[in-house]
Amino acid sequence: MLNIKVLGSGCAKCTKTAEIITAIANEKGIGISLVKETNPEVIMDYKVMSTPAVVIDEKLVHWGSIPHRAMIESWLVG
Amino acid sequence: MLQIFSDLASWLTFGVMSLDPNTKLADAIHFFIEDTTKIFALLLLMIYVIALVRASLNVERVRDYLAGKNRFVGYFMGSGFGAVTPFCSCSSIPVFLGFTSAGIPVGITMAFLITSPLINEVAVLLLVSLLGWQFTVIYVLVGMSVGMLAGAFLDSIRAERWLQSFAAKALEQGQAQASHDNNEGMTSTSMTLTERHEFAKGETLEIFGRVWKWVIIGVGLGAALHGFVPDGWIEAHLGDGQWWSVPAAVLIGIPLYSNATGVIPIMESLIINGLPVGTTLAFCMATVAASFPEFILLKQVMQWRLLAIVFAILLISFTLIGWIFNAISPIL
Known part of the structure; x- marks a missing residue:
């Protein structure tokens, strides 16, 4: 079970990012728990300035854009 | 080079649709076709080229x-x-x-955030193609000055007093450890040409996808003004740059939320119709830079008092800009 957080202040790209990750995880049958984190204070604590950003098990893996499919697959499987 | 868009519009309006060139309708349609085709072509080309050049510039680098x-x-x-x-x-x-917790003073951060919506590659491109070089240079200089002066003013009144407490704490911590222990790895990027191309392609599609409807709306309104506001009406009523017309333009501009892309075609039309440059600039900048949705967002990091000060600074500076340009434009 991967704990995934999508950081971002609720913009369209952040919602999209969360949707894509959920879709790919479902497709591969991987269990995840995904939270959309919009609190600026929390986002700051991860030292993120460009959203959307993705945190997996408390590790920042991506920021600044909607991640590509291949990237998401590597996080989920890897 | 840009003549081809005018020719295309003439061919479509007077040839294909066989409208009488002397009618208001033909005038408006010609304006609409010329401007939308020209803007779309320039946008696609230039966003790609600019993105290619600045692919490795990002906010993390700027912060460092x-x-x-x-x-x-x-x-x-x-x-x-x-x-x-x-x-x-x-x-x-x-x-x-991010800027604040790196210890960057609030004024410098606000200089960045205020200038950002006012000036960007799309805005500059549209200004050059619709209103010419001279106007563009003025616009850029004025936009940057507003950002710089507002920033300096905010620091001089110690605006950091009115940040939300967690942001104020982050600023203090950032300034305490002002030594350069940056987040390595987040900023070191050297990109290959293929990566740059991928980035530029993505940017072009993304920005174009976002702004094309603004162009249509903006040019559409511009065309309506162009074709249907009686010739000389604006000039007769507002053409002398009456002093009150500038604050009025700013007040009308604030609740209208648009980005620069949508407003510039309207500016073109207003200026052609005889609205003085200063009034037009004031209206445009108020529409682009001061918007309620964005201010509500800033509430998360600023107390009401600071928010109100920033808002007031913008209103006053746009009004001053309008007055100054109305006063000096006859001698430019």
């Missing part, structure tokens, strides 16, 4: 660059980077906090 800079260099660089760095307005808050 601004951290620990001398204040006056900081206002200038903050405002300059605000003009050229791509970032989506939905990232304003994380950017604000």
